[in-house]
Amino acid sequence: MSGKKERKIRIVDHRHCRICGRAIPPDKELCSAECEQVRARVEARQKRMRNMIMIMYVVIFLVFFLILIIGGRSS
Numbered sequence: 001m002s003g004k005k006e007r008k009i010r011i012v013d014h015r016h017c018r019i020c021g022r023a024i025p026p027d028k029e030l031c032s033a034e035c036e037q038v039r040a041r042v043e044a045r046q047k048r049m050r051n052m053i054m055i056m057y058v059v060i061f062l063v064f065f066l067i068l069i070i071g072g073r074s075s
C-alpha cells in the first residue's frame, strides 16, 4: 500500500484584516466598516500624537536656543 498522497496545502492569496486579523480578499485592507472606523480612529490618534511630538521638538529646540542665547549673553 503505497498511497503517497501529494498534499499540497495551497494558501489562497489573501490578507488579514489589520484590525481584527480575519482573513480577507487581497484587494481589501479591512474586513468591515466597523474595522474601518477603528482604523480611522487609530490613525487620527497617531496623527495627533505625531503632531504633539513635532510641537514638543520645536518647543525643546526653542528652549535650547533661548538657553544658548541667554547663556551667551551672561558670559
Ligand SMILES: [Zn+2]
Pocket (backbone or CB within 6 Å): 017, 018, 019, 020, 021, 022, 030, 031, 032, 035
Ligand atoms: Zn476586521
